[in-house]
Amino acid sequence: MTTTQEISLQTEPFVLNMGPLHPSTHGVYRMRVTLDGEVVLDIEPMFGYLHRGIEKLMEERTYTGCIPLTDRLDYASAMGNNLAYCVAVEKLAKIRVPERGEYIRVITAEMIRIANHCLAVGSMLNDAGALGTPFFYLWNEREKLYDLFEMLCGQRVLHNYIRIGGVSQDLPDEFLPALEKFVPQLHKFINEFEFFLKQNEILIARAQGVGVLPKDVALNCGISGPLARASGIKRDLRKDDPYSVYDRFEFDIPTAENGDCYDRYRVRMEEMKQSLHIIDQAIKKVPGGPFRAKVPQIIRPPAGEAYGHIEGPKGELGFYLVSDNSIAPYRCHIRSTSFINLTALRQMVKGWKIADLIVIFGSIDITMGEVDR
Amino acid sequence: MIGLTHYLVLSAVLFCIGLYGALTRRNAVIILMCIELMLNAVNITLVAFSSYIVPQLLTGQVFAIFVMVVAAAEVAVGLAIILAIFRHYKDIDIDNINLLKW
Amino acid sequence: MEIDENKEYIYDSYQLDCDEGKIIEQMKASTKKSIPDPADWIDADLKRNIVLTSLDWVIDWARRSSLWTAICYPACCGMEWMATLAPRFDGSRFGMEIMRASPRQADLLITAGTLTWKMAPNVRRIYNQMAEPKWVIAMGACGISGGIFRSGYNVVPGYNKIIPVDVYVPGCPPRPEALLYGIQQLQKKIGRAKAVPDLSELPNPLNELPNPLKKDKKK
């Protein structure tokens, strides 16, 4: 391509180390950034600072015992990981989940989607320098969801709730009323939040047109989730390959065209609304009956392999399991969304400033636990 | 009591230090700084004359302001030249830059 | 200035990676035993190195009431650490909402997450670069013992293998209240210990560690 720059002087690029313990690398991501003044010439990602060997550890645990491990994959949306893993195991062992279990799963999955987007949007804005305020507003909503999760399963962050064949415990009595109260409240909050930031000139200047991910690049990189939808790829496993009972609900897939950071922010806000819509429908329809299929404590799926995937909050999250008819998976591979989404980073940041690098990185919304596994 | 002479001597000393620096240093930026010192010395003289000889007129101060204008222009262009030279030769050591020595 | 699309503006990282590996191996070898808990040191021999003893309580009060934290949230416990600062639990009430990204200005290292061996030299370095007096809270099962990942080849079984830990907060992750309780315990300890022990005079395994800086010099 050509230079538009007429006046310039040559400087020698220098290398700056960002991470692993940097305030805005969302954990321990490390990049070596080659800078020319403030302009990012290139980045070199460095992984493995949180490589915890989850895939390997799963080979020595029972199928049920793996569920706590999946929690720790994408710790910002633990419930989604549980679900994806259980979907895969159920495919492998051919277990049918009772209706009530499916509905509870849908409700919790959508709740965790909202919670995750709260964090994603909040931390992106925090990286853009909004010193905590929007982050804390969003976190306050997330905290409400944490309350509900805690009511369900006794833990705030790492839920370990969804089990093979259903969920671990039934809904407590006070859960659905509380959720019903929560839905209009979040609607109200989202409107207020949009009023708060949507038109903010600085945010627009910082995010609009920044870090554009073109549609073809997104497709080639295998990007999924809000990141892909912001680039105009209308793909959502909930519609394209309905798992659980998603085909019974009405909802839209929000997309945007530009694929910049601002669009990602908007798509996430829209998705929160859609999730609320699904929750609203699901609450009304939750059937009675058992919440968990009769599954033995220690299952031995028949030898074979299965790939179960769901539309996680960050995108397509898949578990590929191979069974050799023992109590533990023979091999497990995780299609971790964050890792694959992160591959687009280098193409997005070249030529932007170091401040944009942070915002673009924030807008991808990764969790290091999932990247390094 | 401090009189005009004191100021003039101070200015002379400053000027000569600047001159010495400008003649002997090889680093172009330092030479520029030395020139600034000399200009400042001149300014001190102007203001001292102004305030001791025509205290009500301020002519010297007006001149001093013009000197500052000139100094600003000089620094701007001088540093631009230095930067241009540096860009080409990766060096600002005057002795090593043969181009100016013809 | 032009950016060449095909040029890789990346320094040769192979050598750096090799060095990193060597440092990690060295570290693994030198940290077979965990560092004894500072609680034991302090109770054992309290070295009072303060002249103005009558001002002790003022000093302790100041240190106690403004614990600025260094940034270190590798993994899931970081979520609860953020929740501690967030409105619901509001760690700022104790004057600790100021997160200093630079360890020079921080007093407290809350190790919120799993520590892998690859990360260990960095955390050690951050800890070393913190200005004294400094404290460490090991948060979560991973901080205490490696937690769920302990059986992995790649996880440090507890932060006390590489840095001295003052307070351990169990849980996976601990609730924000649990963390706040841990911080209060630490505050109590700061009050009780009167003065921070002079770390250099104690049997401190930190002193015998490989120095990553020196290794880099040869390049």
Place this chain on the structure above:
Amino acid sequence: MLASYGLIGLFLIVAILFSLVMIVLPIILKYLKVIPSNPNSIKNSIFECGMETIGKTWVQFNFRYYFYALVFLALDVLVVFLYPWAVQLKQLGTFSLYVVLIMVGILLVGYVYAWKKKALEWK
């Protein structure tokens, strides 16, 4: 007039002393052993996110700032003329306004040139 600057000068001395004392105080306290001090080579090395620094620390910097500084310098000198003018405007009358307009106009040519040549662009 010198009296009031004398006040400022004395105050300047106090201000410098005050800030020097603030800096020196920790050193004194260090010798009184109130402040701990255990320097070692890692502690004294540069902080760069917990890694060693790559390459030189004092890197050569970007030329782009120079253009801003250039325009700034010219305008700063212009401002020097504007101050007395503004003070005396009511007495000087319209004529001085024209002079200043011309003067500002001349410098704005440079400003516009810099803009057009993208010297005010940051790339």
Place this chain on the structure above:
Amino acid sequence: MNAVSYAAQAVPADWPGGYWWHWLFYTVVIIVFVLVMVMGAIYIERRGMGRMQLRYGPNRTGPFGLLQPVADALKVLLKENIVPNVADKIVHWLAPVIAFTPVLLIFAVIPFQNGALLTDLNIGILFIVAVSSISTVGVFMAGWGSGNKYSLLGAMRNVAAVVSYEIPMVLAIIGVVIFTGSLSTGAIVDAQDIPFILVQPLGFLIFFIAASAEINRSPFDLMEADSELTAGFHTEYSGMKFAMFYLVEYAEAIAMSAIITTIFLSGWRGPWLPPWLWFIIKTIIVFFVMVWTRATLPRVRIDQLMALAWKFLFPAAVINLFVSAIEVLVWPDISQWIFVGVNIAVAVIAIGVGTKMFKPGWGKVAV
């Protein structure tokens, strides 16, 4: 009249034979004022931001957390001092001094009350502008002297910001000077029968933005943008040296609030309450506005910062300057209320046109 205000008036500026007393009194007053106000500012900022973020903020240390800044100061004083071994040691040590001294000097010409100031210089405003430009040298020394890449980036950004924002700020001040016909701070307060914020709305806006950029307040706090540059220019500073920079940051904010109060909010003037109290109240209000914007707005990018200064604020300041000049020349004796209407219209039009013309930043570098 209570004790403090009595004391403030006890030593008038021309007290015969009281030169030294005058000096001593105001030196002590200024230093105490700065230290107390900085503590107050830190408290206000942390509590205020806490409340804006739905939480309480520090409330444990002392009653209502009032002692929090004291505890922080004491703790920081007792922290170890680290000097990096690659640092330029003398520069590293002296940087906080250079940064802090000018900030104190600014207060020498700010009237706390009618005639109650260290000295009312003829060139008061110019003195403020000149002195505050020294402070950046300190920041620069800190960035350079630490030998850290983040620090250096922060220092360069600081230079960029100062280079860009000094001109609009000064031009905005000149707009005020045109109305008062004097550079003395006392005279400027005296001339404000209507606060100049109404007479010079555009000037006020420009000054406020430029001032917050000069003193690194959010949304222009790029020099220590902790999400980008860890801690910016003071990454390597610990202990008291760091505390000095912390102090400088807040002292500068207080100084700017005091300057804005003096120039645009009619200083100590106000009904009912004693004048010095008005002055403090107004200063705190201005500071609170800074906190408020800090809690709300995201940070701008460095090129946007420069673009805002050069392509929006500078032309607007020039327009404001000449509109004011023409007004003063055409209607020399008219009530200033007329100007209020005209200037507000000018401000609205200028911002409207700026909105159409101004594009913040150019984003990506051509690859």
Place this chain on the structure above:
Amino acid sequence: MGQAAAFWIMAVVIVGAALAVVFLRNVFRAALLLILCFIGVAGIYITLSADFLAAVQILVYVGAISVLIILAVMMTRGGMQTGNPSNKLRIPAVIVGAALLGILIYAVTTSTWSISMQEPLTDTTAPLATQLFSENGYILPVLIGATLLLAAILGAIVITRENPGNKENKK
């Protein structure tokens, strides 16, 4: 009395800083001391009752020119590894400087100046404005000054601009 003390302090500061600028090896520190020297000169102006000029001195020299110099120091650091060496002209330069200094001091001390007994003006800003901008003031020099600055901007931009044809021999 006060004036004498101020003068001597300032004189020492100025001369010391100037000497340091010339002889220091570290260019960045030299630039910092140059700033100190400028501030000292501003102090001298104040003792000469030129307070406006003192403020201008700080504004222009400390606020602008030294920023430019520091920028240049930072940008040309690559060529600065050698520090601040002096060239072969040292001895002639000492001779020239000393001779000039001698002549100047001789001239200054022996001439008689017609020192006016009037008090200097205390408020210099307004009279300066009158001198500069009134109808019989220094209008032409002002405009020439502006043009000079314009020329400086244009010239500096042109000089520092990258010549597109130049790119090959740089790489």
Place this chain on the structure above:
Amino acid sequence: MQFKFFGIGMLKGLAVTILHIFRRPSTSQYPEQRLNISRRSRGNELIWDREKCTGCATCAKACPQGVIEIVTSTDMADNKYKVETYRVDTGYCIMCGLCVEACPYDALYLGYSFEKAKYRRGEFVQTNDELKESPQRPASGYFHPDIAKKLPKQTLLIEKATEKRK
């Protein structure tokens, strides 16, 4: 990039933040005001009922971590296992609750309290009688609905917020 009028969006944001000053903070001031945590809370300890335990070691098998260490001896008289040591390292346990789910005799509970910070690593290892339920170590209702019913109702942030809005 289009802006309607420069500053409008920022003013909106400023309005929102200033209004939040007048809202009640959602903070619960922890040491004094305690939240009622969930009835199913998985607190940071294990509670073991010596009487009910048969020493079947299902829990130890179910635990993905291998935290539970049981040493049993056969008691010939009763033809039963007798548990000699039951050791849990709570510094290692991740409170997943799988052991509680697995125990067929309801002899294992998760704790309800969470304030378990210690100064020493060694204090986390608990054996036999240290694992008993006591007023300081209440059991939580995780997988024990009967206990859950007795525990206080959880405080919810949602309810706090809605109450205020009324």
